[in-house]
Amino acid sequence: MKIAIPVKDENLEFFGNAGHTPKFAIYNMNGTGMFRSFKLEVVKNNPRTDIDYNDEEHSCAHDGDDAAHVAQHERMGTVLDECDYIVVARACKNTANTMNSHGVKIVKYSGDSSQADSILKEVSSQFIK
Numbered sequence: 270m271k272i273a274i275p276v277k278d279e280n281l282e283f284f285g286n287a288g289h290t291p292k293f294a295i296y297n298m299n300g301t302g303m304f305r306s307f308k309l310e311v312v313k314n315n316p317r318t319d320i321d322y323n324d325e326e327h328s329c330a331h332d333g334d335d336a337a338h339v340a341q342h343e344r345m346g347t348v349l350d351e352c353d354y355i356v357v358a359r360a361c362k363n364t365a366n367t368m369n370s371h372g373v374k375i376v377k378y379s380g381d382s383s384q385a386d387s388i389l390k391e392v393s394s395q396f397i398k
Contacts, residue, residue, distance in 0.1 A: 270298045270396060272307070273355040273373070274385040279312055281385040283378075285358030288342065290315050293349060294385045298396060307389045316344045339363055346371040356392055 275290030276282060284290040292314055296307045319341045346367035349355060355368055356376045368375055376395045382388045 270354075271310070271352045272296045272298060272389065272396065273349050273352045274388060275315075275355070275357065276312065276385055281309075281312075283358075283383050283385055283388055285378075287355060287357040287360045287375075288317070288345065288364040293355075295349075295352060296385070296389060298389075298393075305393055307386060307393075309386075313348055316348050317341045318344075339367075342367040346373070349373055354396055356388055 272295070274281070274294045274296065275284040275287045276292050276294045277284050277290075278292060281294050284292075292312050294312050295310045297310050299306050299308065319338065342363040345364070349368070350371050350373075352373050354374050354376050356378050357364075358378055360368070360375060365375060376392050378388055378392055380388065380391050382391060
């Protein structure tokens with residue numbers, strides 16, 4: 270099972286706004302229960318070209334009908350196609366729709382951890398294997 274975590278860079282610091290993250294850390298989950306573990310497989314760039322990757326607090330004000338904007342979200346979905354889950358603090362309607370169309374389930378994170386591996390451990394009970 271693969272889980273994507275939006276991160277700022279290779280230091281794996283969580284980036285709360287999934288649609289505007291610079292990168293995604295892709296983890297593979299093995300085992301179940303107390304034997305569950307996570308292994309970082311790769312850090313991928315967010316392929317969107319229409320955003321400021323440093324704007325973590327951005328809230329999309331679009332109405333979702335802009336075809337070019339939706340296509341940019343689709344680019345992001347394609348790079349996460351292999352994932353089963355994505356952990357987010359925020360995601361706009363277009364990000365949610367894109368993840369859904371690619372079979373990627375959204376797991377909401379509202380804790381205080383800033384590192385991807387700590388967050389995975391906190392939300393791991395939400396991943397079904």
